[in-house]
Amino acid sequence: MRITSLKVYEGNNIKRRKRIMNVFLENASDSEVKKYLKAYFRVSFLLGFKEQLVDIDREDNLVKLWVTYTQEELSKYLLNNILYNLDNSEKIAEKANSLIKEGFLYDIVAAFREKGLPVIDINEDLFQLGYGKNSIIIGKNYQSYENMVKVEVSRNRKSLWQHLRYSQIPKVEGRVLYSMEEIKDLENFKYPLNLRSIDKSMDIKITISDQEELNRVLKNMMNMYTRAFVYSGNVKYRLICFGGEVGLMLKKEGAYKVIEIKEKSLEVLELAEALDKLKKFCKMIYTSIPIEFMFIDLQEEEELKVTDLGCVFDVAEELKEVKDKVIDYFIYSLLKKNIGLIPIISVTGTNGKTTTSRLINYILLKLGYKSALTSTGGIFIAGRKIKNGDTTGFLSARDVLTNTEVDTAVMETARGGILKNGLGYEKAKAAVITSISEDHIGMHGIKSTKDLVNIKSTIIDEVDSGGKLIVKAQQELVECVQGRDNVCLYEVEKNTYIGEHIKNGGEAFYLEKDYIIYCKDKQEKKLLDVKSIPFTHGGISKGNIKNIMSAIAAVSTIYPNESEIISTIMELQCDLYFNPGRQNILDFDKFKVILDYGHNAEAFHEVLSIGRSLNPTKLTAIIAAAGDRMDRHIKELGYISAQYCDDIIIREQADLRGRAVGESAGLIKQGIFEANFNEQNLKVILKEEDAIVYAMEHSQHGEVIVLFTQCLDVIIPEINRYLEKQGLPLIGQDLDLSH
Incomplete structure (x- = not known):
């Protein structure tokens, strides 16, 4: 039996218990595990701490123990050393005492x-x-x-x-003494006298009752410290x-x-x-x-x-x-x-979480807050980018919450971050779950959509009393908030879940005749016409309509003035500057290009339907799949694309995620052919920069090209090189494309 890993979860996590450790034991029998746990609890108790077992998971030859801790370094020491001294817990306790x-x-x-x-x-x-x-x-x-x-x-x-x-x-009356000769200057001081060190950190405090004691003690003190302070x-x-x-x-x-x-x-x-x-x-x-x-x-x-x-x-x-x-x-x-606390809004989901987080943060900034954002695109404080990268985990949350400028925080919270370190915050004002779909199935022990819901719904259990739970009105999410207070459902359609919810006086957002409707306590209120909002591309982006609904619901928990919230988003564009890589429609006169981060079935349906809604003479998609997804999910992306597109170009990501070159492209091709797609309208161009250039060079008037990409830093320069050759204005030259 040996420890292969020990992880600390300070915040809430998939076990719904804060301040726990996950110990991975290899080749451990049931009796060894029992003895190990008993020793940990016994030694902890001897040291004054009552620790508990939270859960045990088993996977192949690994036993994963989840136990509580009170003081991190102490518990790490105990868990690492008890393993090799199971029969000598008293000695371990004696050594560990210095860590308390x-x-x-x-x-x-x-x-x-x-x-x-x-x-x-x-x-x-x-x-x-x-x-x-x-x-x-x-x-x-x-x-x-x-x-x-x-x-x-x-x-x-x-x-x-x-x-x-x-x-x-x-x-x-007090004075500093530098020599024994100065005792005569203390004649007017009344006993008891108090001798103290000049530097309080030395902590010398002696009370003197008479002259004889003063002579003796002062002499010793002067020899040791050269000076003394005395008062009566x-x-x-x-x-x-x-x-x-x-x-x-x-x-x-x-x-x-x-x-x-x-x-x-x-x-x-x-x-x-x-x-x-x-x-x-x-x-x-x-x-x-x-x-x-x-x-x-x-x-x-x-x-x-x-x-x-x-x-x-x-x-x-x-x-x-x-x-x-x-x-x-x-x-x-x-x-x-x-x-x-400060007001915190946490956002998770399979799709839409980045855009929703950006929207909420934007609205808060416009309303005068010094809001912070952790997101897939980096960390932002009061609108300034302070860190690049996918910053959706525990440490990113801590970066924001330790900044004394921040008065509100928007936390895009990803599945990976929750699994790796748990949540980096406590007691959010609102939690938003934008959607759940079969992404990441087969990864990190995730076997089903139910597992995904369990992970992502961690944010629901970290909402402050009186906070709001804002979830898309789909079956899996409605079930996970059933019986909870302050639930707000939203969806484009007023489906049966919303119908039942508002029937019981619940809060909901939905669409009726192009208007976002807000309903609470069975009272409906028209908020805004989605066709008048540039951010929804004239109402054709169902995803952004839902993102706006959830953003309004979330911000209203902090700033309960709907009309002011709505006014901040009326002129907002879903462009490269505000929402880079998410439904950006670039119009180059002859043709249009849609750039989107989409990488799963739900996103493909959403973005390709937008492409079709633009009534193109031809719709071309440049598609790829993450190599760590299941084969059937990779094939599905090809099948979906074939249902919408006239032409398809298959590319591959630079990071193949364990696949061989051409392997993901081959699976996508299988899915395309399952939809009886014409092979003559299919090309494979593995490098995405080559693929977008090819598509633009061979475009026809009125065509829409959809590129699913995560690499704007690669794609924007390539598009600009093409535009420069054509004598057309360049795009996004002043964008920060670092990530």
Whole structure:
């Protein structure tokens, strides 16, 4: 038995359980697996953590265990080492103990998570609380919301005292000693005296009761540290403040005792006058030393005097007895500052997810939000592209959510990303599933459409309470949201699923006489004429009509003003600039070219029907298939094309995905001939740039050429070379075609 892989899933995933690990065991018997799991749970319990088994999957000679974890590095250590020491769990627990993260910082993180608020682990000792604009970073020695210069001043008693003196803030008498000779200068100081290190990080705190003890201790201290800080008297109050407001008052009675300020107890009433004075004193200090989460230690004789102050994180160890109260107050203060979630809209589906995500992001930007988009075409922040590539997974979501400029986020969420790392966000405002069809069947353990639905519907289980589930009204998707609240169905046709849904008062979008209709609580409302929207190509793009429906539904969860949402899309074009590679219709006078990313049956039907709706004199399609698809799905693309087209050119993708050269093309050809297509109207040109040039050079007046492509960076330059030869205007010269 050995471990071949260990994957961490921090966010929601196909097992619908956050913070789990997937351990791949090779050649493991049932008894070995049982013993291994028992040891993991036992050692975890010994260390103070209660872990659980989530699921067991079996595939050939692999056993895939899904188990919970609390602290990632600790569980990784245990799972890797227990395997080879199944009978020595106590020794493993002893070694693993050093990996446990405990204390004030980690208790805050745990409390934040327990309240259902998002936390991002930046590293083992640095955490982001909240998302985007509504986030802060906390660590033991750094907090992003703090004035760290003032915090550093407070960490040195000499600089702190100088600052207090300059600001005329009442403080106890204190001074820095550089030699034993200076003891005589302490004659006016009252005992007990307090000896402290200048640098608070050294944490030297000694209380002196008489002259003899002072001589002895000071001599040792000077030998070790060269300097010492001394002041007299005892602390009476410790205030815990946030933003200059007193939240907790701790009274020094041996250990600290919390006095609940909000209570109407006798103790609070007796201290009412003192409390008012303390609050004013706190505000005065905050004006001079603006430390957000601040402790202030005070003596009280004739007047209040500071004995120490600084960041609460710096005295966390002294607050163990009142830790929970301090943490509750800290989180309460953060929530008042809106630290927590930002509106997130997640979009998945077989087809339409990229266009829908772009639409939603565009609308939000037009409405004034600093929206972020993760998509197949890269990451965008407030309309600026910051990263190329297919950015639809866990890490891309984290890139967006750790950007403090972002106030809303649109997450295109792909099947592969969910399987690989799970979701990179929590509690979306809306989840959109655009469609489900038989794409990716036979890949990564996906055996059926039901498996696809199970993967993609992960986003439905990560919608915040009150959030909306927006799904295309097709059987598989309607079934997966059955019995859930806040479901919105949409489809071009008012089918039986929509009919039943609106009959029960549900929310839906559909098309009637070229108008998008919105229905809720059995009340219908005409929204817009699809023929008047350029984005739908005059109403012939059924796919883009549905994309608009789902976008309106999603954005309305954040900005509930339909008329303003609709006005943002009235002039929007489905062109290379806004929606590159998705239903782009290029008009070159003599002929038209449609560029589309489509690579499955549903997309082929959609795009080729658009081509036919343009009433061409001839329809030519340049088609290919991903080599990792099942043979029958590759053949199907040929069959569908033959039903729509007059001429077909078969090409192959540069990445053959495990197929031999010409193999995918051969399967497509079989599908074409099954539809009794005329062989004379079929050509095979394997390189897509050669195929598009051939099609344009042999085009006839009124022809429509459909090219299914993922490589605009290759195709646009080839089209422009052709146009240049013909003396025609070039296209997309200022486009960023990187990917």
